[in-house]
Amino acid sequence: MSTVTIYHNPSCGTSRNTLALIRNAGIDPTVIEYLQTPPSREILSGLIKHAGLSVRQALREKESIYKELGLDKATLTDDQLLDAMEEHPVLINRPFVVTPLGVALCRPSELVLDILPEPQRGPFSKEDGQAVIDQNGRRVN
Secondary structure (H helix, E strand, O other), X not given: OOOOEEEEOOOOHHHHHHXXXXXXXXXXXXXXXOOOOXXXXXXXXXXXXHOOOOOHHHXXXXXXXXXXXXXXXXXXXXXXXXXXXXXXXXXXXXXXXXXXXXXXXXXXXXXXXXXXXXXXXXXXXXXXXXXXXXXOOOEOO
């Protein structure tokens, strides 16, 4: 079985849908609830780099603390943004997924399909009812 890790927030619908898509492929991933067990700075930097993102792209702007800390200032360095994410893990955008095929910030949740090492095993719809995978395990357009 392939090794898959998801940095998960169970309160986030996108994260829950991503986890469900992983499991729909028959994969039992390592689930890291990153608000309880935040990734180290080194791991976080690696996730961002391997996902092909900038630090700012991995920053969750919807949290109130984002504005409170003034993180919208374009003059802030990557180190300053990482400092904020390290101190306040809620600022880490989610979910990051790591598989043998790559790393992705799975927003929207369907992005996980591009890096899963196993095919989908059956139909899947998101929590809101939107069909993503048909009865044959194929992606719905």
